[in-house]
Amino acid sequence: xxxxxxVLKPIVSIALLAGAAMLPHLAVAADPIKxxxxxxxxxxxxxxxxxxxxxxxLAVDQANAAGGIxxxxxxxxxxxxxxxxxxxxxxxxxxxxxxxxxFVGTYxxxxxxxxxxxxxxYNKLYWETGALAQNxxxxxLPNYIRMSPNGGDFALLSVTAVRELVAPALKKNLKDxxxxxxxxxxxxxxxxxxxxxxxxxxxxxKVVGVGxxxxxxxxxxxxxxxxxQANPDVLIQTGYVPDGNLLLRTARDQGFKPGAILMVxxxxxxxxxxxxxxxxxxxxxxxxxxxxDISDKYGPGAKGFLAAYRAKYKSDPIASQxxxxxxxxxxxxxxxRAAGSLDVAKIRSAAAAxxxxxxxxxxxxxxKFDKNFQNVRALPVTAxxxxxxxxxxxxxxxxxxxATLKPLTRN
Amino acid sequence: xxxxxxxxxxxxxxxxxxxxxxIGLNLIFGxxxxxxxxxxxxxxxxxxxxxxxxxxxGLNPYLAALLVAPLVGLIGMAIQRLVIQxxxxxxxxxxxxxxxxxxxxxxxxLAISRGEAVSIGGDAGAAVLALGDMKISVVxxxxxxATTLITVGLHLFLSRTMAGKSIxxxxxxxxxxxxxxxxxxxxxxxxxxxxxxxxxLAGVLxxxxxxxxxxxxxxxxxxxxxxxxxxxxxxxxxxxxGGLIVGIVEAFAGYYIDPSLKSxxxxxxxxxxxxxxPSGLFGQxxxxxxxxxxxx
Numbered sequence: 001x002x003x004x005x006x007v008l009k010p011i012v013s014i015a016l017l018a019g020a021a022m023l024p025h026l027a028v029a030a031d032p033i034k035x036x037x038x039x040x041x042x043x044x045x046x047x048x049x050x051x052x053x054x055x056x057x058l059a060v061d062q063a064n065a066a067g068g069i070x071x072x073x074x075x076x077x078x079x080x081x082x083x084x085x086x087x088x089x090x091x092x093x094x095x096x097x098x099x100x101x102x103f104v105g106t107y108x109x110x111x112x113x114x115x116x117x118x119x120x121x122y123n124k125l126y127w128e129t130g131a132l133a134q135n136x137x138x139x140x141l142p143n144y145i146r147m148s149p150n151g152g153d154f155a156l157l158s159v160t161a162v163r164e165l166v167a168p169a170l171k172k173n174l175k176d177x178x179x180x181x182x183x184x185x186x187x188x189x190x191x192x193x194x195x196x197x198x199x200x201x202x203x204x205x206k207v208v209g210v211g212x213x214x215x216x217x218x219x220x221x222x223x224x225x226x227x228x229q230a231n232p233d234v235l236i237q238t239g240y241v242p243d244g245n246l247l248l249r250t251a252r253d254q255g256f257k258p259g260a261i262l263m264v265x266x267x268x269x270x271x272x273x274x275x276x277x278x279x280x281x282x283x284x285x286x287x288x289x290x291x292x293d294i295s296d297k298y299g300p301g302a303k304g305f306l307a308a309y310r311a312k313y314k315s316d317p318i319a320s321q322x323x324x325x326x327x328x329x330x331x332x333x334x335x336x337r338a339a340g341s342l343d344v345a346k347i348r349s350a351a352a353a354x355x356x357x358x359x360x361x362x363x364x365x366x367x368k369f370d371k372n373f374q375n376v377r378a379l380p381v382t383a384x385x386x387x388x389x390x391x392x393x394x395x396x397x398x399x400x401x402x403a404t405l406k407p408l409t410r411n
Numbered sequence: 412x413x414x415x416x417x418x419x420x421x422x423x424x425x426x427x428x429x430x431x432x433x434i435g436l437n438l439i440f441g442x443x444x445x446x447x448x449x450x451x452x453x454x455x456x457x458x459x460x461x462x463x464x465x466x467x468x469g470l471n472p473y474l475a476a477l478l479v480a481p482l483v484g485l486i487g488m489a490i491q492r493l494v495i496q497x498x499x500x501x502x503x504x505x506x507x508x509x510x511x512x513x514x515x516x517x518x519x520x521l522a523i524s525r526g527e528a529v530s531i532g533g534d535a536g537a538a539v540l541a542l543g544d545m546k547i548s549v550v551x552x553x554x555x556x557a558t559t560l561i562t563v564g565l566h567l568f569l570s571r572t573m574a575g576k577s578i579x580x581x582x583x584x585x586x587x588x589x590x591x592x593x594x595x596x597x598x599x600x601x602x603x604x605x606x607x608x609x610x611x612l613a614g615v616l617x618x619x620x621x622x623x624x625x626x627x628x629x630x631x632x633x634x635x636x637x638x639x640x641x642x643x644x645x646x647x648x649x650x651x652x653g654g655l656i657v658g659i660v661e662a663f664a665g666y667y668i669d670p671s672l673k674s675x676x677x678x679x680x681x682x683x684x685x686x687x688x689p690s691g692l693f694g695q696x697x698x699x700x701x702x703x704x705x706x707x
Contacts, residue, residue, distance in 0.1 A: 185671050
């Protein structure tokens, strides 16, 4: 025994020494991965910045509970930015002071544009989970990857909804469907409206008018009266919350009841219901990010997301962007795992090889990037106001069990 | 052409809204000579006040005015006393200070409301008067009538009461007013309070029409400044008629030309008036100079 002891002792000592020598290395490995989350946390869009970040936080909690990524825990560092200038300054601060490893964002396209450009100068990844402007991926920035749908996807899905849902419900051939396209007059609404017009006309539908208004409008009677005069079957509106609500209310007051109203991007929150009133909003369609009511088959995990959100924040998500942000973070983790590194070039090549079918994530998204690193398997859905609730109605297999399209025409 | 009457009616009703948010601004701008950038935020306070009174106290949104307008008036008096008056020798700093207040008020409401838009329009704002083809929103009609009553009331107050007369005296010549025994500082304090209270009242009246956000005040205020200058500084009827002109021009330009050009069109009219009659349509000629005259 003593001989064994004398052999064992040095081995144990060497092992302990070796272990001690490795400690600093272990300590480095245990440093958390710091992710800078760039979003508006003050100013008029703060609510949405916070909602998106809640989505990130839920995904991070789950990943940390399962042991982290690459053996490291994950920390989110919030970076407040509601203007492009703030976006740049915040990126610089997060790199210099907080030493973040990479970035995620962004609720607004102009901020995403400036902040991702700033991040590229530090060779840090900018993982996009929300900004809509189509040209963001077309810039060819080497650090920019977008997992979420872009404005073109919203335009395409709204046109698809007209073809697949509205025309059959109105019992009309698409070529006989008259459409009025209304939009807020900044780049966001204008670019989506132009794409909608092009796609609708290509399908043979009649665009009887395109109207533009400011998101800060305090009166839309002129707009609604012009649209009413054109007597469209469908009114499509792309804008923000206040102008969207004002449009719906003015249409209600002016007795303007086209065969269908299709809101793009907004119009799905409890406030819109409160603002317009349940009878007037009944049947209105909304093209937006996938909602938590989608079927398990289409979006496995949406119910789990809702439960986790309720448990942590004691309320329901206000904006549907939250679940897309949650999924965006999960996709980022999957890609980092595949890359085995936080290096931008390695993550980029791992992303290029990603190939997950539709229906992989809670939103129903899959993961497959085009050459500009735009995820082509992230599609919006169409929901309908039914008895004061939003119900997903398109694509059909995304609808909750038993849900069907209700009449589009309002009383 | 068949819509001409309809367009005229909603232009008039819109003019009522412009006039309403301009009345308080005009008092403060015309009498105290302060460009109050935070005036829109006082309207916003009125809207939230009405919303909270409706939601948590179950008060009728219009009845809330009895509570909310005086409260916003008190906020106005506090602003005048604590921020504007200490800077009375520095007119430029007063302007910056009101801009600072704008940012502060927006962020206070943002913190309270989380930035979530709220509204009570569903039940409270849905009534419509139908006259043949013409549809008149009842809440907008109420707003227009209220604007008219407030204008008449303010006119009577300024022309018939001692307090009103002292306000007018201060407007015309601060130094002489002081010689005549008018307490100019106190007049400024009450006028600012009155102007703020009217902004609060405007907010209450607009609550059933709009979605309320911390930044909603900004939507009204640019037009309100134009209305005040167009109508004439310090002229009660100027704000009313100026509001109507802007509302009607906007409605016709929006319907017959292009909704996205309407602001540009009334700004052109505004510029023409400024060039031809710098004192505004109803302002006292030469009054525009007063604001820049040395006043101690």
